[in-house]
Amino acid sequence: xxxxxxxxxxxxxxxxxxxxxxxxxxxxxxxxxxxxxxxxxxxxxxxxxxxxxxxxxxxxxxxxxxxxxxxxxxxxxxxxxxxxxxxxxxxxxxxxxxxxxxxxxxxxxxxxxxxxxxxxxxxxxxxxxxxxxxxxxxxxxxxxxxxxxxxxxxxxxxxxxxxxxxxxxxxxxxxxxxxxxxxxxxxxxxxxxxxxxxxxxxxxxxxxxxxxxxxxxxxxxxxxxxxxxxxxxxxxxxxxx
Amino acid sequence: xxxxxxxxxxxxxxxxxxxxxxxxxxxxxxxxxxxxxxxxxxxxxxxxxxxxxxxxxxxxxxxxxxxxxxxxxxxxxxxxxxxxxxxxxxxxxxxxxxxxxxxxxxxxxxxxxxxxxxxxxxxxxxxxxxxxxxxxxxxxxxxxxxxxxxxxxxxxxxxxxxxxxxxxxxxxxxxxxxxxxxxxxxxxxxxxxxxxxxxxxxxxxxxxxxxxxxxxxxxxxxxxxxxxxxxxxxxxxxxxx
DNA sequence: GCATCGAGCGATACAGTGTATCGACCGATA
DNA sequence: TATCGGTCGATACACTGTATCGCTCGATGC
Numbered sequence: 001x002x003x004x005x006x007x008x009x010x011x012x013x014x015x016x017x018x019x020x021x022x023x024x025x026x027x028x029x030x031x032x033x034x035x036x037x038x039x040x041x042x043x044x045x046x047x048x049x050x051x052x053x054x055x056x057x058x059x060x061x062x063x064x065x066x067x068x069x070x071x072x073x074x075x076x077x078x079x080x081x082x083x084x085x086x087x088x089x090x091x092x093x094x095x096x097x098x099x100x101x102x103x104x105x106x107x108x109x110x111x112x113x114x115x116x117x118x119x120x121x122x123x124x125x126x127x128x129x130x131x132x133x134x135x136x137x138x139x140x141x142x143x144x145x146x147x148x149x150x151x152x153x154x155x156x157x158x159x160x161x162x163x164x165x166x167x168x169x170x171x172x173x174x175x176x177x178x179x180x181x182x183x184x185x186x187x188x189x190x191x192x193x194x195x196x197x198x199x200x201x202x203x204x205x206x207x208x209x210x211x212x213x214x215x216x217x218x219x220x221x222x223x224x225x226x227x228x229x230x231x232x233x234x235x236x237x238x239x240x241x
Numbered sequence: 242x243x244x245x246x247x248x249x250x251x252x253x254x255x256x257x258x259x260x261x262x263x264x265x266x267x268x269x270x271x272x273x274x275x276x277x278x279x280x281x282x283x284x285x286x287x288x289x290x291x292x293x294x295x296x297x298x299x300x301x302x303x304x305x306x307x308x309x310x311x312x313x314x315x316x317x318x319x320x321x322x323x324x325x326x327x328x329x330x331x332x333x334x335x336x337x338x339x340x341x342x343x344x345x346x347x348x349x350x351x352x353x354x355x356x357x358x359x360x361x362x363x364x365x366x367x368x369x370x371x372x373x374x375x376x377x378x379x380x381x382x383x384x385x386x387x388x389x390x391x392x393x394x395x396x397x398x399x400x401x402x403x404x405x406x407x408x409x410x411x412x413x414x415x416x417x418x419x420x421x422x423x424x425x426x427x428x429x430x431x432x433x434x435x436x437x438x439x440x441x442x443x444x445x446x447x448x449x450x451x452x453x454x455x456x457x458x459x460x461x462x463x464x465x466x467x468x469x470x471x472x473x474x475x476x477x478x479x480x481x482x
Numbered sequence: 483g484c485a486t487c488g489a490g491c492g493a494t495a496c497a498g499t500g501t502a503t504c505g506a507c508c509g510a511t512a
Numbered sequence: 513t514a515t516c517g518g519t520c521g522a523t524a525c526a527c528t529g530t531a532t533c534g535c536t537c538g539a540t541g542c
Contacts, residue, residue, distance in 0.1 A: 047528065058492050060530080069529065117402035118355065120410050122428065127438055135440030143449045151396070151460030154403060158395030161358035169361050187363065197368055199376030208384045219392030226467030288499065299521050301501080310500065 025057060027065050031075045035109065038076065043111040046072075070119075077115050078123025080105050086133050091231075092224055094136040095148070098129075099156045099220050106160045113164035117157040144231050155223050163212050266298060268306050272316045276350065279317065284352040287313075311360075318356050319364025321346050327373050332472075333465055335377040336389070339370075340397045340461050347401045354405035358398040385472050396464050404453050 033054040037045045048069060052059040066072050083105050086098035106112040130149070137145050192201035210218065274295040278286045289310060293300040307313050324346050327339035347353040371390070378386050433442035451459065 048530085049528080060492050061490090063530075064490070114359070117399055117406060119406050120403075127432065127441065131438040131441045134444050138440075142444060142447055145444045146448055147451060147456055147459045148463070150400075150403070150456055151463050154399030154460055155392070155396045155464070157399030157402060158358055158397065159391075159399070161398060162361075162391070162395060165358060165360050191368065197372040199379075200368065200372045203375050203383060203386045206383055207387055210388060215388055215391055218388045219395055222389070222392050222467035222471065223396070223464050224467065225470050226463035226465065229466050229470065230463065289501085290499080301521050302519095304501080305519075 025055065025061065025065065027075060029055060030062060030065055030072065031079050034072055034076055035079060038111040039109055043114050046076075046111075048072075073115060074119060074121075074123065077112065077119075077121060078125045080109055080112050081121065081123065081125035081129050083108075084125075084129045086129065086136070088136060091137045091140055091148075092228065094133055095152050095224060095227075096220065098133050098149075099152055099216075102153075102156045103160050103163075103216060106164060110164050110168070113161045116160065117154075140231050148227050148231065151223060151227070152220075155219060159216050159219055163216065166212075266296065266302065266306065268316060270296060271303060271306055271313065272320050275313055275317055276320060279352040280350055284355050287317075287352075289313075314356060315360060315362075315364065318353065318360075318362060319366045321350055321353050322362065322364065322366035322370050324349075325366075325370045327370065327377070329377060332378045332381055332389075333469065335374055336393050336465060336468075337461065339374050339390075340393055340457075343394075343397045344401050344404075344457060347405060351405050351409070354402045357401065358395075381472050389468050389472065392464060392468070393461075396460060400457050400460055404457065407453075 030051060034046050034051050037050055037054065048062055049059050051072070052062055062072075066075070084098070084101045086094050086101055088094040088097045102116075106116065133149055134145055137148070140148060188204065191197065192204070271292060275287050275292050278291055278295065289303055290300050292313070293303055303313075307316070325339070325342045327335050327342055329335040329338045343357075347357065374390055375386055378389070381389060429445065432438065433445070
């Protein structure tokens with residue numbers, strides 16, 4: 001309150017609304033505010049003005065802590081990586097845990113699906129997550145570690161993106177899962193009726209439909225089996241009972 | 242030229258600049274213009290105003306052909322799928338071909354990496370691509386087709402996204418590939434120096450570094466091997482010489 | 483104790499975005 | 513020939529990220 005322009009005397013003027021001195025600003029507070037916005041209303045709801053408002057601060061103030069909005073998004077992703085802590089001893093457990101943890105994080109923060117894989121992740125939490133994974137891959141040949149982790153990450157990112165994309169499409173039509181699948185009908189059925197996509201039509205109509213969990217795990221199993229076959233001689237992939 | 246407000250007579254007034262009657266508008270022309278912009282300057286360069294300008298048309302005109310910018314992006318992706326035509330007879334060839342074709346398309350249209358997996362792809366070209374894949378998977382059990390294709394697509398999307406993200410990061414620093422890897426040094430080396438990421442440091446420093454092609458193919462091989470093991474009894478994954 | 487400096491803050495401004503609104507126009511119909 | 517309906521696009525709105533730059537205030541030097 002730098003200058004009082006209104007004619008009212010102090011005595012008449014009400015105290016400013018009860019804003020307890022907001023904790024001093026910090027990257028962490030900024031990022032937390034941004035994440036709250038994104039969790040609530042999606043990534044589009046994250047604007048510097050809205051973040052600033054949420055922190056009871058003027059927009060340009062944020063530029064003392066971040067250089068650009070991109071940086072804010074990077075910080076958000078890294079904050080999400082703080083929740084991605086794979087556990088386990090054997091390499092397979094660890095990779096599976098990494099995959100599930102990433103997927104879980106994306107379910108809690110759908111905006112993560114929009115950002116994952118979009119830029120190299122070099123933040124401390126992402127690196128720490130990588131460290132946890134790599135250090136549990138001691139029994140894997142050093143040259144194989146990166147390709148293996150990269151492959152699992154690639155699969156997870158792609159799978160999660162599609163999963164979230166589908167979930168949003170369902171939500172947009174206001175339908176639950178079952179009715180949505182049945183409601184690709186109106187469009188897909190019409191398309192299939194042309195007879196130009198016979199193989200696709202057969203599969204969509206006749207095949208068993210796995211749910212999201214099953215699909216994710218099945219793809220992950222494919223990948224882990226393939227990795228197993230190459231790095232430890234393929235015990236797991238041989239004669240599955 | 243609806244009304245002539247200036248006082249100049251027709252004879253003095255120059256003809257309008259040489260705009261040969263632009264071909265009548267169409268979704269295809271709009272999408273092509275948008276793709277040209279995106280190819281040249283990235284996805285951020287695609288705005289309805291710029292697209293309209295490129296077509297010598299006023300922005301609102303576009304809304305006669307598309308309902309929103311999102312739709313335009315969907316159309317762009319579907320147009321890109323027109324180039325993704327997997328070939329081959331055996332399921333493994335076809336899936337590999339699908340993967341390579343998708344990757345190739347994303348290399349030619351980097352913006353594709355930003356969009357892939359972001360929304361369900363139900364356009365005619367995407368469906369046709371799916372049909373081509375599925376119809377070549379005749380020897381695969383019908384219930385396994387969708388999960389298998391989904392897994393490959395997921396892997397490809399994630400792998401391509403990361404690949405493009407890295408490429409951009411390299412380009413942003415103005416460095417070629419070798420110097421970029423050596424220039425994670427300044428930052429990563431400093432981070433590793435703290436000793437908090439020993440396993441990661443070891444791998445980054447000691448392991449052989451595969452290039453992008455090798456990494457992509459290696460991950461893809463993992464996945465295809467794993468699929469092989471489950472759907473055809475695992476011949477390929479057993480005793481690799 | 484006072485003057486001065488510098489850093490941080492933020493009001494303002496700018497160039498751009500997607501899209502709703504609605505008046506004006508023109509071609510086809512009565 | 514008059515009227516109607518649909519198309520077109522100018523304008524406007526609310527919003528974006530961020531550059532600029534004067535102001536203010538606290539710390540420092542005398």
